[in-house]
Amino acid sequence: MSESLYITSASPRAGKAVAALGVLELLARRVDRIGLFRPLIDGDGTRDALVELLVDRYDLDVDLATACPMTYADAARHLESGHQDAVVTAAVEAFTSLRQKYDFVLVLGTDYTGPAASTELDLNATLAANLGTPVLSVVSAWDSEPDDVPAAVAQARHVLADHGCTLVGTLVNRADPVRRDEIEALLVASAPDEPVWVLPDLPVLSALTVDEVATALDGTVLAGEPADLQREVDRFVAGSAHVPNVLPLLDTGVLLVAAGDRADLAVAMAAFASSPDLPTPAGLVVTLGLIPDPLTQQLLRASRLPVVAVELDTYAALHEIEGLRGEIRAGSRRKIAAALGEFSAHVDTERLASRIRFSTSETVTPLMFAVDVLERARADRKRIVLPEGTDERILRAAEELLHGRVVDLVLLGDPGVIAAKAAAIGVDISAAEIIDPARSPLLPSLAARYAELRAHKGVTLGRAHDRVIDPSYFGTLLVETGRVDGMVSGATHTTAETIRPALEVIKTVPGVSLVxxxxxxxxxxxxxxxxxxxxxxxxxxxxxxxxxxxxxxxxxxxxxxxxxxxxxxxxxxxxxxxxxxxxxxxxxxxxxxxxxxxxxxxxxxxxxxxxxxxxxxxxxxxxxxxxxxxxxxxxxxxxxxxxxxxxxxxxxxxxxxxxxLRRPVNDLSRGCTVPDIVNTVAITAIQAQSVAPASRG
Missing domain, CATH: 3.40.50.10750 (Isocitrate/Isopropylmalate dehydrogenase-like)
Structure with missing residues (x-):
């Protein structure tokens, strides 16, 4: 019989997805066959966004019909006639059958979108008790005063205890980042022996993306790669005026909604998105089922601007968008990384793991290995330099690594060019340090260090200065002098261009003859x-x-x-x-x-x-x-x-x-993908964890 855990929230939009991702990340390092169970889902039962997210992220073998046996409509008929036991019986029967297939089953509570939202915590507690599954409670601190949070947590504990549930801990989510520590102190003081963890609210997790708009409006994507569709929508405006009047509204993060025959606005949007000196709008929604002409579409595709065509009229589209809220969805690499980074930073995962019953697998699957690499890198965060700071793949990987709190990063290149490129593709690398080797105040000392190391080859200070301007050499010297812990290169450089500076500067471990x-x-x-x-x-x-x-x-x-x-x-x-x-x-x-x-x-x-x-x-x-x-x-x-x-x-x-090598330097393939870069940087960080720190030169 498999082990299990039930995740339930005490209110709508508490952040159950963050809890599910964090728990699955913990499980994926230790357990081989993981299943999902969802007693109730919305709609007609053919799809569930949270299940799709987890299946996609962790490559789980899950059949939706088996994992999600009942819709809210099915349950409503039983509840309205006073037959809650029928809902519980159906869930128990489906769960009992399902758990035979897996080593561990994660149960996902309801979403508070059904007919009886006010009593859903009672329903989830009843289900958890009858499934014999311990519970992780998720409580929202959004828009709450710190003094109110302990009462909300205590109330959820009381409901669960009344139903005979075993509580493994409480996750307080969406806390005011400024008052997170205050909330945590109040919770500890109110119940010092109860395990509770407090996560700050992250705006990126609830930000609406162009992809979510396209899905909600049943739109057709006319332009934009999958990564471009993850751009965040800060606000949306109607394209109902002439171009000179609309242009001042096209700020970064703006989604323009306009009739599909407004080629003038579409061309203006393409020009905005193509210019490094102008803000980068989030995207364009064209309405009324009208598609821009082929030449305008070509301009839009060249600009990398996400463009979505919908059948709705402009007013109806705006009304629909106004009611949307951002979620963590399958493919949302930025949001997933941010959620996992916050979970790892604020949850004592070892304590949580000790309170969840599961048998550790002796098998090591690719997923277990990949998850473990990222978690080990997070556990002792290192500082890694990426010399190819203007490459799009490097920038997308950097955003994911920074959001996920996997490493600290230094990007090499012209700060203005890097910032413009990041803005153009809609990524946030504000947490990275950016250094231009040609203008850095470090250049004289690094050149002197290189001249010292290569003096036996006749390298003068002048020649050293010219050589160290090269990002590969500059980055390697940052590693050698201990200013960073490792380097990853090769997305645009050859293997020789990556290894040669390392051999000249870092050299091999004593007693080892070769790299x-x-x-x-x-x-x-x-x-x-x-x-x-x-x-x-x-x-x-x-x-x-x-x-x-x-x-x-x-x-x-x-x-x-x-x-x-x-x-x-x-x-x-x-x-x-x-x-x-x-x-x-x-x-x-x-x-x-x-x-x-x-x-x-x-x-x-x-x-x-x-x-x-x-x-x-x-x-x-x-x-x-x-x-x-x-x-x-x-x-x-x-x-x-x-x-x-x-x-x-x-x-x-x-x-x-x-x-x-004495210090870690790793080479990428020039055909590398964003996940390749993320994995290689994490591996480099782990290598650096076993190397004694260098003194800064």
């Missing part, structure tokens, strides 16, 4: 480390031993117990030849240098990862069949193998992670 790389291979049921698949073409036996030692340390840093397989075409003493002899010698050197590591080699790939084959080919060896670190004899073998496993086993390959 190498690891791919963290997230298979469906485990995570393996593959090396070297990206840097060294044909390492010697001594270098191969260094690569294996570095990879074992990298694996351990990411929670992978290192069991090292030195891969070859032969296992044990069964083969000979120059290539297998190199692996045999490397194995001997590794065993001599690192007696702490369990090692097998030479060993074939199947004998390294398949327990049955390992027991047959290398009986009695603890690594055979159970290897977690696989070291390949050359780049040709390593690169081909990681790509074959990635494609054939549907594995997620994270990396390459550079290793062997």
């Amino acid at each position: 190498s790389s690891t791919f963290l291979m997230c298979l469906p049921d485990r995570v393996l480390a593959f090396a070297d698949c990206a840097v060294n073409v044909d390492p010697s036996a001594e270098q191969l031993a260094d690569i294996a030692s570095s990879t074992a340390d990298t694996a351990a840093a990411f929670g992978i117990v290192p069991r090292v397989a030195m891969v070859s075409y032969s296992t044990g003493e069964s083969g000979s030849g120059i290539d297998v002899e190199k692996v045999r010698l490397a194995t001997s050197l590794l065993v001599e240098r690192r007696p702490d590591l369990p090692v097998a080699g030479p060993i074939q790939y199947d004998a390294a990862v398949d327990p049955a084959v390992g027991a047959s080919k290398m009986p009695g060896n603890d690594v055979a069949g159970h290897a977690t670190v696989l070291v390949f004899p050359d780049l040709n073998t390593g690169n081909a193998t990681y790509k074959a496993v990635q494609r054939s086993a549907e594995a997620v390959a994270v990396g390459p992670v550079l290793q062997g």
Whole structure:
């Protein structure tokens, strides 16, 4: 029988989605098969925004018909006739059947949109008690005086206790950020033994986006990429006047609503959105089912302005938009990151986890690994420099990392250009420090440091100055002098442009002869480390031993117990030849240098990862069949193998992670995506956590 938790709110719009995201983030690090259950949903039962958000974010295997068995309309018929027991019975039967499939089931309480909102906490308490599920209570502090919050929390506790519910804790959400600490102190004083956590209100979470407008109005997106549709709508105006009278209204965040035949306004909006010197409107809604002409549409697409066409007339569209409220929806990366960042910052997740009953899985899935990487980076936040500050992917990833409180960031580039680019694509990077290498007051000291480090190569102060203006060198020197903890580059630079400055300035760890790389291979049921698949073409036996030692340390840093397989075409003493002899010698050197590591080699790939084959080919060896670190004899073998496993086993390959440097620098692919950048920055931060701080030069 699976374990479970019921999340219920004590009032409408308390922020149950934030609680659900935070709890699932906690669970996803520890539990393999997670299910969702929602006793009641709105509408006709064919979709539910909160379930869709969680399924999309955590890749959950959930069937809506099974997870959400009853609509409010179904429940209303029973409640109006006085048969609440029928609602409870139906929920218990569906839940009992569902929980057989999962290790843990998260139950999502009602949304206070049904016919009996005033008694929904009683209904949720009754359901939780009958499902035998402990409860996390969510109480809104929005628009409340601090003195009123303890009473609201106590009232919710009283209702839950009266129904026999077990309370694991209370999440007070949407508190006035200025008075959050005051509210928390009052809550602790009123009930010092009760676990309660207070989250400040974040405007970004309730901000309306263009995507939400398009969905609510059943609109057709004419222009704008998915990321552009996440722009926030600060206010909306009607395009009912001539262009000179409308232009002054087009401020940043404004959504213009106008008839589809107003090509003059559409062209003006495109011009506004294309200019770095003008505000960036949120988007354009064209009404009456009228579509701008093809040339105007081309101008709008070139401007990156989100454009949505709706069948409603302008007045009706404005009326509909006025009644909308922003939500955290599937695909809202900015809002999700912000919600998780606040949850992590203000909730004692270890205490919460200790109060939720669940069995930790020994399986490590790709989702578990990815969530764990972000949470470990948050736990000891580091400062990372991104030299490619004007790249759109870097800016979108920076916003997500900052909102999620994963790291602190330094972006390199002209501040004006970066700010204009960020505004044009609708991202908020205000929390990042932006440094222009060519104008930074740090330039003289960093140039002097570079000249000192490269004096043996004849580098003068003048040459050093010219070299350090380059963002890759400037960023690397920020790492070397301890001003930042690590660097991630490569979205627009080559691997050589990333690694060369690191080799010149940061250099390798004492005792390690070379920089190498690891791919963290997230298979469906485990995570393996593959090396070297990206840097060294044909390492010697001594270098191969260094690569294996570095990879074992990298694996351990990411929670992978290192069991090292030195891969070859032969296992044990069964083969000979120059290539297998190199692996045999490397194995001997590794065993001599690192007696702490369990090692097998030479060993074939199947004998390294398949327990049955390992027991047959290398009986009695603890690594055979159970290897977690696989070291390949050359780049040709390593690169081909990681790509074959990635494609054939549907594995997620994270990396390459550079290793062997004294301080972490990592390389991106020039085809990297925003999630790739987010993951690589988090990995760099974790690497930095195990490095002793450098003194600032």
